């Protein structure tokens with residue numbers, strides 16, 4: 001049974017991810033991740049697939065297009081409408097289920113593939129999430145994740161925003177830890193035979209001026225909106241804006257009028273023993 005504090009925390013997280021416009025971020029630069037995870041997991045026709053923290057179905061929809069029977073689950077059902085619209089446009093049907101990755105409402109060993117694309121990493125208790133991913137996957141089934149790395153651009157973004165954000169709740173672990181190989185090995189222990197732990201890059205060329213990247217996040221990305229609101233409440237908004245501008249300039253690999261970024265992520269694929 002979830003405690004009151006946990007229920008309140010998850011309600012805050014849900015509100016955060018429902019704020020801004022996460023669906024438009026997926027359409028602008030995150031779309032390549034879904035098919036990448038589906039391919040890494042070897043998803044094919046007839047497989048029962050659970051996508052945890054599925055958002056708008058970035059991985060669920062290509063999995064359904066590959067012929068799998070897909071459940072897209074997420075803490076934030078506000079994101080499902082955009083997902084349903086995209087699924088319909090792509091000609092596939094899936095189940096959309098509200099679910100906390102730390103306490104999944106699914107039977108033991110009920111899926112052939114359990115996956116999460118830059119999603120389950122955002123639940124605060126990493127061991128609880130790993131335990132749930134293992135629990136609902138059948139023995140011999142596949143567990144797959146894409147996780148932003150601590151050393152990569154999103155790891156650095158969270159470090160940049162950290163001093164401005166509200167303090168994390170007790171016991172919460174930083175999301176980018178999930179992008180470290182040793183952390184993943186420790187969380188799954190001897191229950192998963194990890195066959196892939198590879199670092200890859202998502203290239204982003206959707207922005208002209210490098211600072212447009214930061215503006216995009218300020219308008220659309222829940223964690224950035226929360227950090228900016230907190231900075232504003234503490235009289236630190238100017239410092240926050242400067243830190244984000246500097247961050248964009250620092251990570252730009254392109255020119256001043258044609259930005260290019262690379263976001264590193266860890267591809268995790270293993271067999272549930």
Ligand SMILES: C[S@@+](CC[C@H](N)C(=O)[O-])C[C@H]1O[C@@H](n2cnc3c(N)ncnc32)[C@H](O)[C@@H]1O
Pocket residue numbers: 013014017026030033034052053054055056057058059073074075076079099100101102116117118119120122123124
């Ligand atoms: C960066 S988005 C990723 C969404 C999608 N998988 C994708 O690839 O676009 C992070 C997602 O994690 C979800 N999330 C955060 N905490 C969660 C939790 N405790 N349980 C389930 N989902 C959670 C958010 O609602 C959000 O949809």
